[in-house]
Amino acid sequence: MWDEYLLPASLDEALEMLEGHGGEARIIAGGTDLVLQSQRGQCPAKVMVDITRIPGLDHIEERDGLIYIGAQVTHGRVAASPLMRSRAGVLVEACGSVGGPQIRNVGTLVGNVVNALPAADGAIALFALDAEVEVAERAGRRWTPIATLYAGVGLCTVDPCAAMITQLRFRALGKGEAGAFERLAKRRALVLPILNAAAIVGLKGNKVERARIAIGPVAQTPFVAAEAAEALVGRTPDEDRISRVAQLAAQAAQPRDSLLRGSAEYRKVMAGVLVRRALWRAVEAASLQEGEDANS
């Protein structure tokens, strides 16, 4: 375990603490994964810099059509947020399926991303939402697409001993747009997913204008099935088309044999099933929503 636990009161102070310890200190937020990693000797940091007391990192808000989520926001807060429910339901579903209530009350969505695991429920939804993250370093702050953070299983390109992610952002789902999240697991709570999938669909009339599909864990990093999604754009999303697109997504997915999660063969088939379900629910919700807007 660590030797020192620090509670900085500002972002600058946190970054100074990291710098002052020359790689021996790292950022901690909820710590639900990090504490275990530290106990197992997988986290060599001697000093923990806890960012949960820093003002200005606990927001879930919409500005100019973009949703911003701060680094302190837990899965539980996302899952309970009315704004998120109306503007990014896919993320509500994903965050609501992580662990159990105790884990969701503590573990943060940004932490889910920093962990860089290809099965992370929140991250899969964020990939479907095409999110960006804001990285704060001593040199300043910058925005970068979420995919640039992933260098492999559990490998994040943002070094938590030198920098931190301050917030996430993505375009809020608007008129005629909706998403859905599907998860396959042995129980409904407290277990890691065998597979998960998120889909976003934007409709104009009866045609798909925009589609995005993310699947985990079927590669080293969260997998975006771009070609499959492209095969939906400009088409009428009927049952046949959705099944074909889901099949394309499953073909592109490359799950491995896993003692924990099942055989590659099984999971490849099930990836198609999950994507089909997610697309179907997304299309239904999007058309309902478009209808509502037309009536209002």
Added chain:
Amino acid sequence: MPTLKMILNGQEVFVDVEAGDLLADVLRDRLGLIGTKISCGEGECGACTVLVDGKAVDSCLYPALKVQGREVVTIEGLGEDNRLDPIQQAFVDKTAPQCGYCIPGMVISAKALLDENPHPTRQEIEEGISGNLCRCTGYYQIIEAIELAAERLAEKGGPK
């Protein structure tokens, strides 16, 4: 050794801790509050559940110094003198405990749920305790106990 200050079960407490201590260890080993159980030690069973600022957390995964200045409620903080909290009494009346090891965590999760949502549906109760494992009961009596506690608390005008 850093000093941890918290409001524990309504009383201000100061306790010297190691920086690497987890909340469950501080409660059990430094303060002698052994009602909070440790079972899996990795956030999968909920036996160590306590409230921090009203929210249920797994104290076995919670760095102790995270609660600096915060309010913590453990199973020992429920009820008064020789009277059980209505949630505890409902667990007794419904014979919800069998071996009993998961029960302090279950009761705390039930309290977190009922404080936030005094009239939960059965599904909301199931979700409310979905972070707590019980290997004896199959959960039925526990769910019924929480339903009974909700009814009794409603008659008394709500939790707390």
